[in-house]
Amino acid sequence: MGHERAKRAAAEQASLLVEDGMRVGLGTGTTVAFLLPALAARSLDIVCVATSPATEKQARSLGLDVRAFAELERLDLAIDGADQVDPAGWLVKGGGGAHTREKIVAAAAEHFVVIVSADKLVGEITPPVPLELLSFGLASTLRQLGEVRLRPGPPSPDGGVIADWYGEIRGLAELAGRLDAQPGVVEHGLFPAEMVETVIAGDEEGGARKVKG
Numbered sequence: 001m002g003h004e005r006a007k008r009a010a011a012e013q014a015s016l017l018v019e020d021g022m023r024v025g026l027g028t029g030t031t032v033a034f035l036l037p038a039l040a041a042r043s044l045d046i047v048c049v050a051t052s053p054a055t056e057k058q059a060r061s062l063g064l065d066v067r068a069f070a071e072l073e074r075l076d077l078a079i080d081g082a083d084q085v086d087p088a089g090w091l092v093k094g095g096g097g098a099h100t101r102e103k104i105v106a107a108a109a110e111h112f113v114v115i116v117s118a119d120k121l122v123g124e125i126t127p128p129v130p131l132e133l134l135s136f137g138l139a140s141t142l143r144q145l146g147e148v149r150l151r152p153g154p155p156s157p158d159g160g161v162i163a164d165w166y167g168e169i170r171g172l173a174e175l176a177g178r179l180d181a182q183p184g185v186v187e188h189g190l191f192p193a194e195m196v197e198t199v200i201a202g203d204e205e206g207g208a209r210k211v212k213g
Contacts, residue, residue, distance in 0.1 A: 002204030006117035007081075010202035011035035014079050014115045017198075020045045023072050025105035026059055027080025028052040028098040031115050035079055036062055049075065051101040052157050069105070078109035082199075083130075083189070084122045085114065089196045089212045090172050094130025094189030097154070097162040103187055106195055113198045113213075121201055121211065125172055128164035130189035131179070132156045141184030160186050 011034035018024055018039060026032060028051045036055070039046075040062035049069045050056035059066050080102055084092040091114060093099045106112045131148065133141055138161060142148050147167040156162055165188070169175055172190060179188040198213030 003117050003119065005206045006119075006202035006204050006208075007031040007115070008034040008202065009206045009208040010115040010117065010200045012038045013200050013202075013208040014113050015039050015042065017079075017111075017113060018042070018044060018046060018077060022046050022076040023074065024048045025075045025078030025080075025109050026050045026055050026064075026066075027078070027102055027105070028055050028096045029081040031081035031117070032079070033058065035115065036064065040064055047072065049105060051080070051105050052096065052098040054096075069108075075105065075109040077111045077113065078106050079113045079115060080106065082114050082116050082120055082191075084125050085116055085120055085199055085201075085211075086122055086125050086172075089193035089199060090125055091191035091196060092125055092129060092189050093191055094132075094162075097130070097132070097151070097156050099130055099189040100132045100160065100187035101157055103191060106191065111197050112195055113200065114196055115200050116202070118201045118203050125169060125190075127166045127169065129169075129175070129179075131163045131165055132160035132186040132188075133163055134184050134186060135159075135161050137184055141182065145179075145182060145185070156186075
């Protein structure tokens with residue numbers, strides 16, 4: 001119950017950053033599920049892009065104007081959750097398997113805001129790191145990556161294989177570069193700190209504060 005209250009507090013505070021006329025990227029996950037009704041309640045004139053079918057379905061049901069990303073050249077703001085946030089602002093995302101779309105949307109936005117419950121704030125990033133992999137050559141990709149486990153469940157929204165990397169993290173930038181360079185890896189769930197403008201953390205008492213930005 002406390003985590004739910006914390007997620008709601010962070011989401012509601014982030015919703016206040018949205019203004020009339022904005023083009024807004026909507027993330028995926030349990031914290032974003034609290035953001036959508038908070039946005040809808042403000043009755044703003046905004047256009048949204050969703051990072052997953054689940055987000056799109058919920059947003060449309062609440063009356064939000066969700067468009068195909070191809071219709072928009074850029075986004076003013078993107079709001080999303082995270083699985084881990086370190087003190088520098090690095091993120092791990094992808095618990096829901098939509099991290100490729102989430103990273104594309106975050107990179108396209110002028111401002112990227114992350115909303116989390118305070119338990120997602122960590123001293124350092126630890127495994128697992130979510131991956132989206134091509135099914136073509138999957139066995140070869142897995143062999144070259146090393147300590148990776150395929151995740152049971154559905155594929156990514158674009159049909160990619162979802163897996164998790166469990167190797168030793170010697171440095172976040174080094175690991176991100178290695179994963180970026182590996183053929184067969186569509187995207188990984190490490191988001192660099194420079195991509196993240198603001199992090200809002202909610203607490204179990206229903207308060208929320210900026211821990212970055």
